[in-house]
Amino acid sequence: MRVVLVTYGSRGDVEPMTGLALRLAALGAEVRMCAPPDFAKLLDSVDLPLSPVGWPIRALATGAVPGKAQAGLSGIAAELTAMAYEAVAGVAEGCAAVVATGSLPALAGARAAAEKLGVPYVFTSMSPCYLPSPHHPPRPWPGQVIPAEMTGNRELWDLHAEHMNTMFGETVNTHRASIGLPPVDHIRDHVFTGHPFLAADPVLGPWQETPELAVAQTGAWIRPDERPLPADLEAFLAAGAEPVYVGFGSMPMRGANTQEVSRAVIEAVRTQGRRVLLGSGWAGLTTDDRDDCFVVGEVNQQVLFRRVAAVVHHGGAGTTTTAARAGAPQVIVPQVADQPYWADRVTELGIGTGHHGPTPTAGSLSAALETALAPETGARAAAVAETVRTDGAELAAKLLLDMIGRRGRG
CATH class of the missing domain: 3.40.50.2000 (Glycogen Phosphorylase B;)
Known part of the structure; x- marks a missing residue:
């Protein structure tokens, strides 16, 4: 057949x-x-x-x-x-x-x-x-x-x-x-x-x-992913507290300056007292030269998202599901298509929040992260993770x- x-x-x-x-x-x-x-x-x-x-x-x-x-x-x-x-x-x-x-x-x-x-x-x-x-x-x-x-x-x-x-x-x-x-x-x-x-x-x-x-x-x-994380990423994760992951997947973020977005998200995460893990993706996010910030390409998110404090992403159905399954609180910065829907669902379920607008600033993303990193959001994300098929x-x-x-x- x-x-x-x-x-x-x-x-x-x-x-x-x-x-x-x-x-x-x-x-x-x-x-x-x-x-x-x-x-x-x-x-x-x-x-x-x-x-x-x-x-x-x-x-x-x-x-x-x-x-x-x-x-x-x-x-x-x-x-x-x-x-x-x-x-x-x-x-x-x-x-x-x-x-x-x-x-x-x-x-x-x-x-x-x-x-x-x-x-x-x-x-x-x-x-x-x-x-x-x-x-x-x-x-x-x-x-x-x-x-x-x-x-x-x-x-x-x-x-x-x-x-x-x-x-x-x-x-x-x-x-x-x-x-x-x-x-x-x-x-x-x-x-x-x-x-x-x-x-x-x-x-x-x-x-x-x-x-x-x-x-x-x-x-x-879901395609089961059993790949190990790269050694340099493992070393970064082991070197300190759980970082916040920021990545926008297959979204080029048209109309936004990549360098400005990168600086904004790094500053927002640092404002919350967290280390920064950037997924470069189609947006081409880049890091600075400080050792609290690390950039990765395509990696096993099923494993990675279980080891971060929160996931900031574009709101694709797959990324939303992967983060929810991992019990990671989410901030969704929707760009197109069904992404606003998933931002609304994450907010309604109490497992994170949607960001207003497609281009985050340091201030707007820091405010959203306050919600995502709150203890009650983490507890709710952990509870919902147990229900994901x-x-x-x-x-x-x-x-x-x-x-x-x-x-x-x-």
């Missing part, structure tokens, strides 16, 4: 799909991953074959792909839809299912390939806030104008669907016509389907049932294989 997993997104999309892939493989399935070429080394390290999709995601996000810096998502949608279609169509013939997440144009291409090949397609969301529901409003989409008098969740989701049609409808249907498929009227609902998977922890990101969608919430898809990928793999089996028997 062969399953194709698809994403065009950053590490926060690829990591959970890798977690699912490993569980599927453990249960006897053959897995192929379609993802940006940036992740060839990661996937090779766990023996997952990669079919590259599109441009390197980091280059695209940081404006380094020639001719794409000013295009925006709508400007590259046609190419991305076609590239995802070609990648999936090239490996999915005869497979048992296509499971997809990531950007909407790539999802449309993945579903078109599955449809063309007669293969079941399963959409996955990493956050409940992306799924239409009368219980919460949609996240604002760049360029979308929302009338002031429109406040009801259902009408806001209807407006969201119209906006998706305006942005991507013509592009997606032009591509579908080129491969002999009929047009679709509702792009978002076509891509999301009526029965998506939700790969989010039920405590951190709960889903309220609604008649509109039959959502299978499995818990977050670790079997989400296994549950999703079993649900998927059961779905495939029922289809086969039918």
Whole structure:
């Protein structure tokens, strides 16, 4: 049995799909991953074959792909839809299912390939806030104008669907016509389907049932990481009290001066009497020459976050879950997409706080850290850590294989 997993997104999309892939493989399935070429080394390290999709995601996000810096998502949608279609169509013939997440144009291409090949397609969301529901409003989409008098969740989701049609409808249907498929009227609902998977922890990101969608919430898809920490990082951790980790993952923090942000976060942490551990990430955070500050690249956060006083980060679903699972208090500095949702959830749960605005200053971050480093926040974070599910990928793999089996028997 062969399953194709698809994403065009950053590490926060690829990591959970890798977690699912490993569980599927453990249960006897053959897995192929379609993802940006940036992740060839990661996937090779766990023996997952990669079919590259599109441009390197980091280059695209940081404006380094020639001719794409000013295009925006709508400007590259046609190419991305076609590239995802070609990648999936090239490996999915005869497979048992296509499971997809990531950007909407790539999802449309993945579903078109599955449809063309007669293969079941399963959409996955990493956050409940992306799924239409009368219980919460949609996240604002760049360029979308929302009338002031429109406040009801259902009408806001209807407006969201119209906006998706305006942005991507013509592009997606032009591509579908080129491969002999009929047009679709509702792009978002076509891509999301009526029965998506939700790969989010039920405590951190709960889903309220609604008649509109039959959502299978499995818990977050976690790839177990057993790598040791680098020796120089171990030496820094052993040299003093628990530091505060600050890193913004796959966020380039456009419009912000890297040096200024680095100085601000270092000063904020020092104001709280703590040592500083910087994750350089796409933001390129840099340290100064004092021995209470250390900078690291990509490391095992599952291990690291258990050894820090707090985690300051961008609010990606994966980083939020990893910090919560480690019992580390959090400060989320949201940049885009679902990150404000996770900032709100961390605040509501009492396991940290959200930062107001995408660019921290020394004063604003120091104030947020006062909340995160308070004893009651630490105690609450430790308590919530005990509730975070670790079997989400296994549950999703079993649900998927059961779905495939029922289809086969039918």
